[in-house]
Amino acid sequence: MGKLSNIIPVSDLRQGAAKLLKQLQTNKEPLIITQRGRARAVMLGVDAYEKLEHEKEILRLLAKGEKEIEAGIGYDLDSVLAEADELLNKDSL
Secondary structure, eight states: OOOOOOEEEHHHHHHOHHHHHHHHHHHOOOEEEEETTEEEEEEOOHHHHHHHHHHHHHHHHHHHHHHHHHTTOSOOHHHHHHHHHHHHHHHHO
8 A cells, every 4th residue: 555645534524425435436545534633444445445355365375375384284286286287178178
């Protein structure tokens, strides 16, 4: 995440919700909502939220894989590639 230049008070959210929702959809940047000068919430457009969730899932799977490697659980690369080739060949038939 770059600069947090999209900081707005909650009063602006109340007065211009439709405009802010359009802004979220257009620029894909989060909006930081403040109340009494302090950050209270973050608003994201649906696309940005889904992207973050997808990235979080990838990181979770990578961390799980690292733990499995440390525990000696897993499969050797040759068997994984052979299984992938087999699945790809079935799909192309």
